[in-house]
Amino acid sequence: MALPVGIFALFVLMVLPIPPLLLDIFFVLNIAISVAVLMVALNARQPLDFSSFPSVLLFATLLRLALNVASTRIVLVNGHEGGNAAGEIIESFGQFLVGGNFAVGLFVFCILLIINMIVITKGAGRVSEVSARFVLDALPGKQMAIDADIAAGLITADEARTRRREVTIEADFYGSMDGASKFVKGDAIAALLILGVNIIAGFALGMISHGLSAGEAGELYITLAVGDALVAQVPALLLSIAAAAIVTRVADARDLSGQIGGQFADPRGWLPVALILAAIGMVPAMPQLIFFPAAAIAGALWWTLRQRAARPAPVEQPVEEVSPDRIDIADVSDQTLVTVELGYGLVHLVDKDKGAPLLTRITGIRKQLSRDLGFVLPQFRIRDSLDVGANEYRVLLGGLAIAHGTAKPSRLLAIDTGEVRPGHGLTGEATRDPSFDCPALWIDPAARDHAVSEGFLTVDPSTVIATHANQELLRNSDQLLGPEEVRALVDDLKERAPALIEAIHPDPLGLAALTRIFRALIADGIALAHPQPLLTSLALALQKTQDFDSVIDAVRADMGARLIARICEPGERLKVVTLDAALEGAILGGMVDPGTGQPLIEPDCGSMIAERVNRHIDEAKGPVALIVQPPARRALAALLRQRASRCLVLSINELPARQPVEVVGVIGADNPAHQLPAPTEEVQAA
Incomplete structure (x- = not known):
């Protein structure tokens, strides 16, 4: 409740009159808060250690303005009673600090105002503005660097979240400091206006309401107004110094005192200082009693720092030597489940200075696979390897290679997806797309527009590698x-x-x-x-x-409906292939694996089934489902998983009753394919 109560107290100071004693207490509190803010700013190791500074600066400025309003009310109401009418703090600043001469006080106030507003505040505001601009410009690059580090396995997900939060806080901090510097500038202008109001209103009230002469009114009211302005200007100057110290800090492991002290501890800088001061002191017109002691102090600093630098460095504890025959578990095991190995010709694809396109692609497929499979995949590792060719790559799953291919680092892959016009005239190195086995060409980047206009799909090498890895990981998704x-x-x-x-x-x-x-x-x-x-x-x-x-x-x-949804849209007919009853009976009545109890399919029969299924897939121009009896499902699914990956093998029990089907072929029979109507409500009820 301290902060809400404090803000409410600020409004009370602005609206309600308060006694001079309470005003003195608030003035002391204002000075204490300003000194505390300055100390925290000087002791911060980096600017973000005092990330609440913009808000603190706002509340401190509001407190000072509220005190200006309260003190103005007291000065104008009770100023005719004497110097202590507005409290002892204002009287002390008006009498002791400027010797009771309000003209001197005015000049001192103007000098402090110039230092605060033109020198410190303007410089700090410019630094804040430039820092905010550079931090915001660097924000996308920092986010990409974090994504690259987490994709390469250099940091964990928690460390990545922490770094992203720090980057966001840094951008918000410098943006807030850019605006907070306007508070200090506005406060300085307000102090000047309040001083002018106090002087003019004091003259008018003293001469009109209290019958004072011009000299008496000036002596009383101007002295109090100057004291009030100085009381407010000293904390304002402290806060301006704190703001400048925060925005001009360079991140370091030490606080500001340690950073400056460590950098001034070089003895080479103090000997010239001592010699120059001594030389100036030898000039007859110079005060030798000041320059010679100063030169002696600088010389003593040089000697002390030189002796300290000459001391031998502390002897570090000897590091335990590792026996050459010692082998740790970390030396013989790789804890990464998925590893992408690159030849030296492809290493630039993970270079941060060049955008690291492969890291971005790998991070994207890891997120997509995690979203599709329903669990968070372990981090992938990308490394160079001398076991593959210069332009080759390899994807390992649990140390076993599941994908291998070649990518041309300075070219694009133009893939023929079936929409390329005959006689296109595009030239390049003929190859096959490693992901979908489509005809393709490695072409120069300059021919990209030509390839697109001819109907080719063009992708860069990083996309080729990432897509290939994605397809193979999908085929082995259960191992993840x-x-x-x-x-x-x-x-x-x-x-x-x-x-x-x-x-x-x-x-x-x-x-x-x-x-x-x-x-x-x-x-x-x-x-x-x-x-x-x-x-x-x-x-x-x-x-x-x-x-x-x-x-x-x-x-x-x-879950049959979910299985069918992979190849068939809702409401569409499912394209079905079945086995002839004699063929299915021969499979179920044939040899059985004694270990699993599953039917064994003869190689010739298996090849025939796979060939016929692929033919029906080509004729249907899309995936089909092979419907079999439950005991034969596992054997046929294992057979077609590698030979006809676009065929979904289902048992008759997994086919939903309301799913309309279209039989596009019967394997092992000579009768033509026929179409089954969608089941009616009477059939389903039966």
Whole structure:
């Protein structure tokens, strides 16, 4: 309540008359606050250590103006009674400091005003303005540097948040200081106007209301007005010095006293000072009793600092030598899950001085993957490697390479997505897009407009690498989930759905079992971005069985609509491919893996199925779904995951009853494809 009460007291000072004793107390408080602000500003190690200074300056200025209003009221009302009519503080400043001569007081006040407003305040305001401009201009670069550091794994997410907060506070601080300097300038102008009002009004009231002569009125009222102005100007000058000290600070590990003292501790600067002072003292017209002692003091400082610099540096404690045969766990293990290795010809893509485009792309795909999969991916690591070619890159997942490619650092990749006009005339080095295996050309950047006009999609090397990494990580997304990510997901849901978590974890599913189930679901295309419906299905499935395969099948059957939504828009017909009954029966009645109990598909049969599925995908010009009996789903899904990635393998139990389908092919039969109508309400009821 101190701050609201203090602000209310300022309005009381402006509106209500107060006794001279209380006015003296507030004057002393004003001086104490100004000195305290100056000391805090001088002891701050960096400007942000006193980030509240603009607000403090505002309240201190309001306090001083409120005291000016209160003192003006007392001076004009009681000034005819004598020097102590407005309190002892104003009388002391008016009599003792300027010897009772109001003319001297006026000149002293004007000099202080000039020093405050023209020298200190104007200089501090200019420094604040320039600092604010440079800080705001550098803000995007600092934010990009933070993103680059977190993408490279140099800092943690908490450290990144702290640095972003510091950057924001720094920009706000210098912007506020730019405006706060106007408070001091306005206060100086207000002090001059208040002094003029006190002098003119004092003359008028003394001569008209109290019958004083012009000399008596001038002696009483002008002396009090000058004392009042000096009382207000001294704290104003202290605050101006504090503002200038804050904005002219250079960030250092020491406070201002330590910074200045450390930089003046060089003995080489004091010997010339001593010699020059001694030389000036030898001039006959100069006061030798002043110059010679000053030269002696400077010489003593030089000698003392020279002796201190000549002392041997303190001996540091010997560092324990590491035995050459000692091996730590950090020397043989890499804690980073995803690593992007670059050849030396691609290292410039992560150079901060050149914008680090690859770092920005990698950060973007990490955010997008985290958003799509429903858990925060561990930080990626980008490093150079001599194990790959100069223009080659490699993406490692858990130390295993999942992607490898080549990028031309000074060229663009023009990709033929199927919209390129025949006879385009674009020349370049022929290649294939590593992400989608489309025909492409490495072209000069100058030919970009030509490539775009011919229908090519042009991307830079950093985008090629990031897109390739994104596609391969999506194919292996289940390997990105570990117990730590599952624990973070469970802890987050405990606050929102505690009963749902209690039904699953830790009984009947421990952390390892829950991680295994989540990995299997992600591998099947069910992300964790919306965990509550998924966990509800999992909890219901666990009430029926705790067998791993049966639980996965039950959850997939409950989440069938989500699976279909990956390849089919709401309300559209799902393009379906089925197996001939004889072929499906042969698969289910054939050999079985004794370890898993799943059907084994013969290589020739598997190749035929994959070839026919890809043919139907090309004819349908889009993804299709292969509908099979539940026992055959896993075997066929494993078969087509690598050979026909655009085919979604579903069991008949996972197909929602209201989903309209269009059969585009029957594999293993000669009958043509036919179309099934959307199920009617009578059929569904049956």
